[in-house]
Amino acid sequence: MTRRTKAWWFRAGVAIGMVMLTAAALRLWTRYPGDVDPVGGGFALVGTVLAVISWWQAQRVADTDVQAAGILLARRVLTEERAQRAQLLGGKGSDVVIDVDFFFRPTGGSLSAPPSGTLTQVADYFRGLREPRRFVIAGVAGSGKTVLAIELVLKLLAGRQPDDRVPVRISATSIDPDVPVRTMLARHLTATYGLKPVMARTLVAAEKILPVVDGLDEVDETDEPGYGSRAARVLRALEDYEHGPDRCSLIVTCRTGQYDALVADRAVPRGVVRVDVGTVTSDKAWRFIQAVTDQEDPDRWRPVLDALTRDGHVLADALGTPWRLTLAVSVYEERDPLTGRYVRSPEVLTEFADQSSVREHLLGLFIPARLAAAAPAGKGPTAERTHAWLAVLAGYLRGNVGRPPFHGRVLSGTDLVLHQLWPLAGDRPRVVGALVALATCLPGVGVVVALAVLAVSQVHIVDGRLTGAAVGALMLLLLPGVVAVGLLLEPFRAWREVWSTADEAGFRRLRRVRDRRKAVVDGVLAALGGCLAGAAVVMEFGTALPLWVPVVFGLLFGIGMATGRGGQNGDGGSWDGADPRAIIRGDVVSTLVAALTFGPGFGFILGIWFAELLDGLSVATAATGSAVFGMSLVASWSPLLARRYLGFLLSTRGRLPWRLGRFLHRCYDAGLLRISGVAYQFRHRELQDYLAEHPLPPKNATNDQINAHTGIR
Structure with a gap:
């Protein structure tokens, strides 16, 4: 669903909610008359509206400072x-x-x-x-x-x-x-x-x-x-x-x-x-190695240091950049987690004949060395699986360089943004996302159809007139029926909307003070409306439910309205430090919270009406069905990103891990990836190119050669 469509539905919901709130207030006032001045109440209502508008304008001014x-x-x-x-x-x-x-x-x-x-x-x-x-x-x-x-x-x-x-x-x-x-x-x-x-x-x-x-x-x-x-x-x-x-x-x-x-x-x-x-001179390389390696054992790196100062030696050029020098130190400072001994000897570096051999050697050992340093206990995926999964992503990035725009968008050759990785699997994630939207909307549509069948079956003509209860039930079904039609259209929108407008801006996280204040105001207003509407229904039909029941469900309704509005608002940005997973995680969390709060709250208010208007329909059954409708509504109109990301994960089974975000963040913690904004990037372009060229990890033959030198310390 586009941002404009969501805004239209939100305005329509606010208008309908205001009408229902006004009707509930008038009903309570006429049924329980008291010494209430309607003119004073009107002025109070107008004052409240003006106060809210003034607060909103103050927020707009603060945002433009x-x-x-x-x-x-x-x-x-x-x-x-x-x-x-x-x-x-x-x-x-x-x-x-x-x-x-x-x-x-x-x-x-x-x-x-x-x-x-x-x-x-x-x-x-x-x-x-x-x-x-x-x-x-x-x-x-x-x-x-x-x-x-x-x-x-x-x-x-x-x-x-x-x-x-x-x-x-x-x-x-x-x-x-x-x-x-x-x-x-x-x-x-x-x-x-x-x-x-x-x-x-x-x-x-x-x-x-x-x-x-x-x-x-x-x-x-x-x-x-x-x-x-x-x-x-x-x-x-x-x-x-x-x-x-x-x-x-x-x-x-x-x-x-x-x-x-x-x-x-x-x-x-x-x-x-x-x-x-400039390049790294021999004396600066010497000082760097001495600064970051074990000072208690300076002889380990002595052959490399001597080679760096020797004219014409291959290491002077092979380790002539900060990246290569850092790469060599990372590989040869790896220790055995049990004994604490060094796994490799730097002396091996002096035996290669050209720069490309040094490059291949260091890059082939970089992943296991960094994983061992980050997780000495061996937790997480193995080095072989890590290499294979990262190679898939590296190959995808390489294919994006010079690639024509994909559905009108130029794909990045370096950035791994979780909710924008789905083109790796072609259009299959779009199909899966549309099927997920269909699966989430069917329960809500089924509830509306069942209520419509029950209402039509109880329509009786007495003396040429329809019974009032049946007419009320059909009128009450008008709004859910319109919403159900919108739910059925959601799978088509999920397929048609190739790039969600939200993936450019992310989702608002309730972290800043202003956002929390806005969420509180939205929640309080919605909760008051929900409580008043629920109380009006209870009083109108004279049910045996205590008044605290509508209050509780009204609060749930308010929390759901505030959470859903904040989570689905594409106008905010997601900033959660250096964690690109926050966008998908915020999408899922806000949808779940809104579904579990808005659904029951909305279901209670709507269910009581249907229970009183339709014969043979208990309050519990009606409230449960309406809660299912509310949860289906929230899940179907949730932002596109989570559904598309789920489709991407399902479409890449066997090629990428199921918990891709967690895997990428582990690679970031291990120093294999870096973070730029909301994107993961490979630690260096040389590492990305190496993985794209070597989809399989190097064989153990290289390690056998290295083990010949690991008898020391």
């Missing part, structure tokens, strides 16, 4: 980027950064820069540039471009003033050059950092966002992108994104070869400072 929104966004960006920095640097020695040399190359205007510098000097130099500040971080694969971008974001946030722009890192592969940059940034702020759409649009319109586009080299499958490449189109879209009369400030990371090709075709932004990331 640029400085407050900027502070909120900066705090959330800082929290997430700190977590990603720690994850990329690894658990042991996580504070140790290989501070390689950086070479500044201004490319236009009166820009000037020192010839080289360190990490701290890069941040200071960027902060000292005149507007627009434009950086391109270039380097070879594994040189630490993403780490530098994160460090730059953290240092800019550390000294940020209230009016400064907020640096926001975004994956280049998630940028659609055909979508305006302003729209793309607003969606990214909503989906990744949980900002309300009005708040995100306000920040973008006020030009308070500094885009940090990470991984421009990953948007094309060629090593020499030209003027017509997608990377060039992304750069042109950013070039057209203006801040007032000036070009926008931005930071871009890209591999050296790809950026040189774009420069040759004049497809790069103007007035930028290019920062080339």
